[in-house]
Amino acid sequence: MSDHIPQLNSHGEPDLEAAFATLAAEVRTEAAALTTPDAQEAFRLHWLGRKQGRLKLISDAWLKSAPAEARKPLGIRFNQLKQQIEQALEAPLATASTAAVQGIDVTLPGAIRTPGIPHPLLKTMQEIVQVFHHLGYSTNLGPQVETDFYNFEALNFPPNHPARDTQDTLQIAHQSSKPSRDRLLMRTHTSPVQIRTMVAQAPPIRIVIPGKVHRNDAADATHSPIFHQVEGLCVDTNITFSDLKGTLDHAMKALFGSDVKTRFFPSFFPFTEPSADVQISCIFCGGKGCRKCKHSGWIELLGCGMVDPAVFAAVTEERRKTNPADDTYNPERITGFAFGMGVERIAMIQHGISDIGHFYSGDMRFLEQFA
Ligand code: DAH
Numbered sequence: 001m002s003d004h005i006p007q008l009n010s011h012g013e014p015d016l017e018a019a020f021a022t023l024a025a026e027v028r029t030e031a032a033a034l035t036t037p038d039a040q041e042a043f044r045l046h047w048l049g050r051k052q053g054r055l056k057l058i059s060d061a062w063l064k065s066a067p068a069e070a071r072k073p074l075g076i077r078f079n080q081l082k083q084q085i086e087q088a089l090e091a092p093l094a095t096a097s098t099a100a101v102q103g104i105d106v107t108l109p110g111a112i113r114t115p116g117i118p119h120p121l122l123k124t125m126q127e128i129v130q131v132f133h134h135l136g137y138s139t140n141l142g143p144q145v146e147t148d149f150y151n152f153e154a155l156n157f158p159p160n161h162p163a164r165d166t167q168d169t170l171q172i173a174h175q176s177s178k179p180s181r182d183r184l185l186m187r188t189h190t191s192p193v194q195i196r197t198m199v200a201q202a203p204p205i206r207i208v209i210p211g212k213v214h215r216n217d218a219a220d221a222t223h224s225p226i227f228h229q230v231e232g233l234c235v236d237t238n239i240t241f242s243d244l245k246g247t248l249d250h251a252m253k254a255l256f257g258s259d260v261k262t263r264f265f266p267s268f269f270p271f272t273e274p275s276a277d278v279q280i281s282c283i284f285c286g287g288k289g290c291r292k293c294k295h296s297g298w299i300e301l302l303g304c305g306m307v308d309p310a311v312f313a314a315v316t317e318e319r320r321k322t323n324p325a326d327d328t329y330n331p332e333r334i335t336g337f338a339f340g341m342g343v344e345r346i347a348m349i350q351h352g353i354s355d356i357g358h359f360y361s362g363d364m365r366f367l368e369q370f371a
Contacts, residue, residue: 031088186214235336272305
């Protein structure tokens with residue numbers, strides 16, 4: 001640290017500027033080398049000490065001889081310098097490597113960069129998709145802003161039908177002048193991509209559809225207005241309910257371990273007939289019954305069923321707009337199964353997470369556990 005009091009050649013602007021620039025540079029260099037609280041205290045005394053502090057000594061030397069009109073520009077610059085010193089004192093202590101910038105130490109390790117990791121939801125979604133890729137499925141995507149036709153009507157939810165109440169829908173504003181089938185909404189499930197796929201291509205179809213879906217649901221520990229699903233569709237000749245059972249039983253074993261058992265429970269979805277809910281034996285208690293499975297030994301995971309002939313009829317009607325003789329999806333020849341699962345629910349069970357909100361909070365303490 002220099003104790004020398006620099007000479008101020010004149011009170012002209014260029015001389016003032018140069019003199020204070022030199023002092024500011026001194027402060028910067030010294031501040032960058034403050035690696036211990038002791039060094040910081042010495043720095044404080046050196047610059048701000050009440051009697052022998054450098055700022056006090058320089059101010060005495062420069063201000064006393066200054067003509068009246070030079071006091072203001074001098075005063076402003078002293079204040080700026082003082083602020084710079086105070087900021088240096090408030091800043092966290094320099095690490096050895098930043099202190100070494102003045103004389104670069106090439107033996108120090110480089111700065112560690114932490115690479116990003118896939119978000120746990122994305123990881124689970126990719127895992128599910130992978131299981132089906134291995135079975136020969138490919139991936140299809142569709143829009144999140146969807147028409148009423150694809151989201152509901154073609155899936156056999158007629159306008160005003162109570163089945164629509166099961167999916168509380170976020171409608172896009174100012175659509176009432178359009179015919180009901182063209183009105184836009186946020187898709188409530190990934191199932192509309194089944195229709196988009198079948199309208200565009202002929203069987204055999206084996207696809208999975210991962211993506212975001214939206215519902216007008218209040219957020220709580222198990223609900224979020226935006227969440228994720230993976231949909232599946234298999235359409236071909238001679239597809240039966242036992243193909244559906246075998247496929248999903250395999251998928252659940254691949255995701256949760258080969259010990260899990262599956263059970264198919266009668267259910268209802270407008271676009272499948274028959275429909276089923278798939279349950280897996282509780283992975284927490286092995287099926288004995290615990291709090292997690294509400295003492296039933298089973299956990300409900302996804303919906304599925306055989307594609308309803310009404311869905312094939314809607315697809316055919318659409319395809320006939322470009323080819324009036326189209327008979328590709330004749331339900332006498334073609335059958336299929338479909339399924340849909342919630343990614344959050346599966347990730348929560350995989351990792352034992354009790355609040356869906358953790359996925360969206362951005363809390364690094366939560367996310368880093370999946371690194
Ligand atoms: N789309 C349904 C929902 O969001 C889930 C579903 C059930 C999809 C059965 C399917 C299915 O493809 O066959 O509630």
